[in-house]
Amino acid sequence: MSRPATEDSKAIGPGEAGEARPRHQTAVWGGPRLRAAVPTYLLVVAVPALIAVALLLTAGESSQARTAGGAMAGDHGVQLFISVALVILAAELFGRVAVRLGQPMVVGEIFAGICLGPSVLGGLAPGMVSWLFPAELRPVLQGLADLGLVALMFCVGQETRHAPLKGQKRTAMAVAHAGIAGPFLGGVLLATFLYRDWAGPQANPVIFAMFLGSALSITAFPVLARILVERDMLRTMAGRMSMLCAAIADVVAWCLIAAMTAVAGRDTPTHAVITVVLVVVYGAAMATLGRRLLARLFAALEGRGDELRLLVLLAGLLLSAAATSAIGIHAIFGAFLYGLCCPTGALSKLTEQINVVSATLLLPFFFVGTGLRTDLWRSGFDLALAGVTALIVVVAMAGKVAGPVLMARASGLERHDAITVGVLLNTRGLTELVVLNLGLALGLLSDRLFVALVLMALITTAMTAPLLDLLKRSLPVTGPAGKSGRQASARRI
Template identity: 45%
Template sequence: MAAATDPLPDLLIAIPAVILLCKVGARLVRGAGQPPVVGEIAVGLLLGPSFLGWLWPGAQAWLFPPSSLPYLGLLGNLGLLIFMFLVGHEIQLGSLKAQSGTAALVSMVSVALPLGLGTLLALGMYDSFAPEDVDRLPFVLFIAVAMSITAFPVMARILADRGMYRTRVGVLALACAAFDDVTAWCLLAAVVAVSAAGSPMEAVTTALFAIGFALFMFGVLRPVLARLTARAERTSTDSLVLVLLFSGLCLSALATDLIGVHALFGAFIFGAVTPRGSRVIEFQAARLRAFSVPVLLPLFFVTTGLRADVSLLAADPVQWLWAGAVLAVAVLAKWGGGTGAARLSGQSWRDAMSIGALMNCRGLTELIVLNVGLGLGVIGQDLFTILVLMALITTAATSPALNLIRKGMPEEEPEVERRPADEAADDLRQPDVSRQSGGSPDAVGARAGGAGPAS
């Protein structure tokens, strides 16, 4: 009887199937010049009710029995926490300072314009899409924030693939996306506080606790981590650093979850305060990335796909009109706003349009935000599906758009010097047993494909 309810056999089938299929999807789209996350999102949708559940319900029920779904979701969320730590750690504060004027302008416009147009769109959608028990304010705020998202990690991957990662345009685009990411996460934290709070006073209390947590992390924990990192550099305690990084991101996530602004924010802030420029930190962060991105994140894509159902839209042509409106607002606000602001800051039309196209890339970051909204009950499955499709289309359009914009234009020489993180990435591609942890087998098993999160 116990064996019949044991989810382990089901997980041992579902997990490798999901990982392998996402790997195949990533390889297929990579051949077409797309970032891997496009193929992984597409596979997640295909394995859900939008395709497999519609074409062959029995196969989907066998592959994802109800008993396995909570565990798949937990493993996917664990991968998501690690990913958010990596995103926070990859935001280079030095690049933000070097490009602060232009990046701040482009970021502010490419957040403010989507917020404004998203608010107008949400007001029109409220009666048709808002769940019955959701007030107008949290619904409108969430849609506005969802329109303003840019995928910093996916943008970094696209720029690296094109050899633009260290060029003037590439560094400027990454700085804009970093400003954008920080702003968007702060806004989403406010939306979560408003949505989860039972009264305005509770929302204010949550916000104050969140601010206090951030101040503690940057003012107290950051210098402590810097001292511990310096000691680890001298003693070569690589495995201990890995344990501390993972434990720290989990405890930080727990803290923000208890505060009421979602566990993802804690992992993100812990990544932001973790010291940069340290070989041991970069190496261990890359080890976390090497496991979480190809193994755990695909489970998040599939649980997202299981929540999205395109058939809900197919039954009503009006839903497709709304889907078109969402896509149009998303592209106009983000691409148009980024292009206009970059042009006003003195960039050429070609560079300004390139920056606008990159700012329009949403990728995995948008899926994270959408799952937060669905989990809070702020949006329903129909609007969730529309927004997932918007994220997929805008992400898939980024590389072809750059090909058209920069056609016949030789890319400039890199202007940014290599960082210790880049050297650590090289070490992972070609591990030197004599240098990494004194030849420890633990140091040889990790391999990563770049300086930034792979998806």
């Protein structure tokens, strides 16, 4: 009976299958088999199908129509998928255009976020923004943005740890300190002018001044690194020095911001003190015990498959983010700290994967979130706002460029290199937006001041590339060092 098909029961390679088929088919559908197959088909397919249809038809006749205007699943399904597609595509498109224009990608991505928000799209088609991003969808977008931010801060922490901290440590320290002290003072001075009319509802003068000071002190480490890679400047004196300075400055600035967040919005001084103590304890524990445990953990997981290591890495990252969030400062601090404390070498491949996924698929939601909060129309873009924006840009630049340049010159750097370091440190990009969103969420910034500061971040980041070009043309590197400058220019993408 079953002989004809037995051969097919053997393991069949793709090649053999072709030969086996015709014989098998004739055996089944032609000749003697047909007599068994067709009635069986009728019995197990046609008859049940007919009965089912008949049952459905009779059920339809007796239908008492319990249906009553269906509440469909996923009411915002359409918007979820369309807005996710739109956000990641817009970020990529604008980013690529920015790169074509000689700008870092992040300038385009920030711009994409602003364009999808009320300032541009809202101006062109007012209903569009609230249709694309309805209130019910905002938590989802915010959640994606938060996860992206945490991933970003982990990568920043890892890159900061990667920074070549060996050479020129003292010079870098001095220049980095200059790069914080200057803009911090600038921010504090600005705060005395701006506090009365521009501070947010939760601000008090000290916190507001500390916040503005720290916000102006930030350098966007990841953007800086990308600019240096794109211009092939990573190994030049100016490139190395600015990476070192940015690494040092960022750690200091984040500590300042963490301290400020710990104090801001606390009801009582006791509460603030407890928060600060917890932050210090957590930071110290991570830097000592956590660091060693993580190194051991990932050494033990070596060779156990990338998927498991990625999961453990992510789980630890999320828990560290949750820890600082539970303490009362933002999750980004826990993520940054975790990035600083994780071993770098063994995880560089995973970090790269996290970086790509977060940069392409998650961070666009952060940019759009920022864009949605940057409402030029509602905040009334008038002369006062323009003036304050200009003032902030000037103070931010002056603080970030003047001090480091003087300090670098005094430490023995060439004029060209010193100015290049200053210009590079002035890049604020993405990291600045993180700080600004934090300030807005804490109620330290008014909507108008938020807009001014976002514009400042965009302007200071966008000016880096043209300034570097200008510098190269107008102040060519003299002497033997000139070689590096010209080399870099030739190899530039």
